[in-house]
Amino acid sequence: MARARAEQHPATGTTLIVMVGLSIAFLLFIAFLNVVKTGSLLTEANLLYAALIFYAGAGALYLGFGVTATDSYIKFASLATWAGLLANTAAVAHRWYEAGHPPFASVYEMLLSFVWTLAALTLVAEKLYGVKVIGTVTMPVAIVGVVLMQLLPSEVRPLVPALQSTWLHVHVTLAMLAYAACALSFALAMMFLIQDKVKTELFLVGTSLFSVGIYAGVLTRFEKWGGLSVVAWDAENKSEMFLSRGVRLLVTIPDLGWMMLLVFAAVAAPLVLYILARLRSDESFINVANRAVFIGILLQSLALIFFLLRARDGHYASLDAEGLYPTSLAASPFILSGLIGGIFASLLYLLLLWRREDLERLLPDAEALDRITYKTICIAFPLLTLMIAAGAYWANRAWGSYWNWDPKETWAAITWLVYAGYLHMRITRGWRGRRAAYFAILGFAVVMFTFFGVTYLLPGLHAYA
Amino acid sequence: MALSLRSGYRKIWQTLSSIKTGVVLIILVVIFSAAGTVILQRPMTEPDDMQRAYSPQMLRILDITGLTDVFHARWFVSLLVLVSLSIIAASVQRFPNSWRYFARPYKSPDENFRRVLPTQAQIPIADEEQGLGAAEHALRHLGLRSERIVRTRSFSLFAERNRISEMAVYIVHASLLLIFLGGIVDALYGWHGFLTLTPGSQSNEVALRSGAVKSMPFAVRCDSTGEETYTDGTPKRWWSKLAVVDQGREVERKEIVVNDPLVYAGLRFYQASYGSTGKLDRLILTANPTSGTGGAREISLALNQTVVLDADTSVQLAEFIPDYVVQDGRVYARSNDVVNPAAHLIVTSQKAGTKASVNVWLPEIPGFAENASSPYTFQPRDLKTVNYTGLQVSHEPGQWAVWAGVILMGIGLTCVFYMVHMRFWAIPTLDSRGHMVLWIGGTANRNRDAFEQKFQKLVEEIKKELKPQLVVSAPTQTATFAGK
Structure with a gap:
């Protein structure tokens, strides 16, 4: 089938590859010119830039594959991913050294x-x-990650005494592996739901809930007179400004709060329309909801642009201190990734809306996906356990107590309990298929909250990350 | 009456051991722990901040319900105890069955079992011995040692691997209970406190978090303490050289740093903070005679120490104020932080029998300083203050149970997820048409699709074993077996 399609439209197949190839070559050439000018080839910034170019190429090809199902795209997409990974590995090695x-x-x-x-x-x-x-999902995330890195303070900072421990590496490596495995189980559970013929409306609800969650998080920073508070940024030292020890100085960007409130209403609209469709059993609301997603994407993009323009550079007043203080995008990495994540989720929903049949054909069958999801969680759960244990042992060496009920610790324990619940339901109650998939999705939502939400919203000892 | 009591007891037991109860309890723990991370918690948050964050009525409700200190509230601890009881009840109820399964493995499959087993195959064979021998051989290829089971009416083969995996779940549950036990022991008998020492001092009294003071049966002495910083000024290392003094004798010495505590008699001493006491250790100055002979010289002064500058003149350090402020005609210390230090020197000259003292202040504080009339001028060079080391002291007798539980859990989870209990049976029997066949069956307790493939491989292997023997004559066969 895929082959048949490719033969039907041979032009589109090669066009995209050639275009992406040419773009990669062009960008690399430009980068090379820069390198010749500065004279240093293998710096971390260059390596990261190369990784970004390759990941972007891979992302374009994976997306092309998702939309057109042309098999040849995958080969080149993998190739680009390999190249990106190579550059990324070099960057990691460089950094480590x-x-x-x-x-x-x-x-x-x-x-x-x-x-x-x-x-x-x-x-x-x-x-x-x-x-x-799967690259359709992961590559854009990788691209956002690399772009974010360009904004964050990148110079090598010395380790504060509490972090000088082998256990830091053990703990964080385990956390990374565990969270990556959870992310994989989430993606697989999603694919299972697609393959299991779950109604597209439910994905609409999921997407809407996700965006509503993001904007609700952003709106916790809503201030009087419709401003939005962001952390003040000391450009010289590339660090956040502090009011006092542990208390960040917030500045208020005027009117941006209204904008976020508007977008919040827009992304909540599909949810409301879905509920209306259910209550009145009127399917026409769903069509309106799908259109609302469109409008939501437009407004979200607008919010992102406004945020980029206003938070990038500028001096704003603070509610807690006299005078104007500068801020920068680097001061609000979580808002930024939240905004991008929301747009990205909506785009994925549109992809599903338009190309559901193609996607179903491309994925392994539902039963296999269900099994792989379970297996991934079987890997993630012991890793989570070890991560918590290593963290506890380290805390015992550094802080004098293996368990402090610090928010990060508590949420790690909650994550562990959720996955423990999943395993019990699956093993003793034989939960398979959809219920298990929903559980896996819930588990990953908790993981994300533990990883980002706790750092961003709740205070605690885990101030480093 | 006794009967109803027993049935009531049984009902409680059944409720406790059901998985539904377990899940409900887990959900409750999740909800309340999450609440504990969102609501500001008491000992960590200052009372002022609490009052700023919540209205008085709200705060009162939160305090009464214990939501301002969720993790130490009685009801939360009771909830955790209930979870433990539920784990115990569930394990106890399911254990006997699993134990029977584990202790008395089912080795000789009967007809009913053979009929319903999902994974099975039949291979035609010439005689019993040939079939069993081939199966034995094939199983050995898969790394399994098989066992010949002789029953009155049958003669069969049994092989298995990782039987322990059936018990793994109990290992995990036991490990969790062990961790809880450690936590409970620490909550009841453990304590955390703080001990501040300056170099040369020793103490056996620890200030507990509750405000009480705990006496240790031995004292800890600080010999020296210090800080190293990176070039940009961020701290790199804090260290303290500690000694344990037990009954007047020094029994142990250690230099502790963050992440590497001193452990003695079940107590742990952590490098928790470091700072200045505001007290002076030494002041380094250069002294320059205002007139005449002699060059500048460097002197070092401790508090109240007198140094002779020349035959007639001496200088004494009378006062050191770490953070001075002038008010109402006096010099006061505002804090103990060395941010705005002042030193009071008394220069005494003895000329022609008369003794004259001059007050020199560094910096020159108007109204107090008589620096102009001093025979020497002084420039401060360096200031060494007495620093303190803040030690966190903790006593956690239950932590060994926790670590043992963690290790046990690692082992248990490995068994649960990565060890598959697989069993194979082979028994010569007659098929529906009366031909002699080797019936082969197998099961695995998890990862069934991978097991299915393994089983197919085993069947192929047995068929391969049988093939050459089908063509050769019977005597050679026996010879082959004898050879093995």
């Missing part, structure tokens, strides 16, 4: 490792499990 410790000590370094793990897992999932379409 420069810093003298594995790259886990700051948000920048964590992202570096995370993107690397993600690209590696994409190739593993593709080669080992035959889940070819």
